[in-house]
Amino acid sequence: MSALIEFGIALLTAIVLIPFAIFLALVYKGIDRKLAARLQSRVGPPIRQPFRDVSKFMMKETVTPDDAVPWIFHSMPLIALVGSLILLLYIPLGPFQPIMGEYGDLILVIYLLAIPSLAMSVGGFSSGSPVATIGAQREMVLLMSYEFPLAVIALSLAWIMYSDFPASNAFAMAMYIQHPVWDGVGTLGIFGLILLLSSFLVIIPSELSKLPFDIPEAETELGGGVFVEYSGRDMGMFYLSDAVKGFVMASLLIALFIPYNISPWIAHTFGVSFPVINGIAIGALVIDFIFYLFKVFLVMFFSITFVRVAMARLKINMASYIYLVPVTIVSFIGMLLVYLDTTGVMA
16 A cells, blocks of 8 residues: 555656646746857847747647658657656656656666657658658767767766665665765766766757757758658657756756755855754755756756857767767776776775
8 A cells, every 4th residue: 555655646746747847948948048049149039938839839730741651750759758758757856856766777867868869860760851861860870979978977977876885776866866976086086077077068968959969950951850840749749858858967967966955055054944844844945946946057058058159060970979089088087087086096
C-alpha cells in the first residue's frame, strides 16, 4: 500500500510539475530572444512571444508531405516532446529532489537527452524531402560528435562520487545535490572540474541546435532543415521540446556543477530563522528556488544567448571537429586531473 501511495504522490507531482516547467521553459525562451535582440540593438519580440508561437502552431493545419511516411513523420514530434518532458522527472530542480530519482541516474539522463535529437533526425528522414534529409544527416553527425565528451564528463563526475562514497550509486542525481563535486576534490581536481564545466558549456548549444551549432536547421541554407516539412501541431510540439530541453540542460548543469543553495548563507550571515511547517522550511525552499531560477538564467544567457549573438554558424565539419578533438581533449585533461587528485598520485 505504501508503494502505491508513493506512486500516487509521484504521479500528482509530475502532473503539477510538467505544466509549470513548460511555462518556465517558454518564459526563458522569451527572455533569450529578447536579450539576443537587445544585444544586436534591436527591439525584439515581447517575452510572451513563445506562448503566442505555440498557440499559432496548434491552431494551424498540420500538413503531410506526399513523399512522407505518415505514421513516422507525425509520431516523431510527440516522441521528442515526451522525451524532453520525461527528463524533468529525473533531474533535480533547484532545492527539490528528482521525482523519479531512485529509478534513474546520470546514465539514463544522457540516454534521454539523445531522444529529441534522434526524433528530429528520424522525422527529417521520414519526410521524403532532400533538404530535410540533409538536415537530419547533420543532426546525426552532431549527436555522434558531442556525445563522447559528454560521456567523459559524466564518468569524471561519477569517479569523484565513487572516490568519496564507494558504497553509494555514483551516478545517482541526488548525490550531486547532497554532495557537490567541488567539495570532493583538491586544488588539482578543481582545475579539472573547471575544464569539465567549460566542455559542458560548449556542448549545451549543440544539444539545442543553437548558433553556432544550428547546422541541422540552417534557415539561410536549408530553409529550416529537419523542420522544413513540418507545420501545425507537429511543429508546435518540436517548438515545445526545444524550449523544455533548453530548461533541462541548464538545470542539469546546475545540478552537476553548482547545486548550492543560498538560504544557508542568508541564515548564517543575517541570522535569519526560517519557519518550519510539517518539517519543511517553506521560506528557505522559496528563496532557494528563486536562486535556482536565477542560476538557470545565467547558464542560458552565457551558454546560449551570448554565444549565438557573438558567433556565426559553423560548417558541419568544423562543428564535428570541435567536439571530437578540442572539446574531447579538454574533457580528458579534466578527467585526468580529477583522477590524479582523487587518487593522490600528485600528493
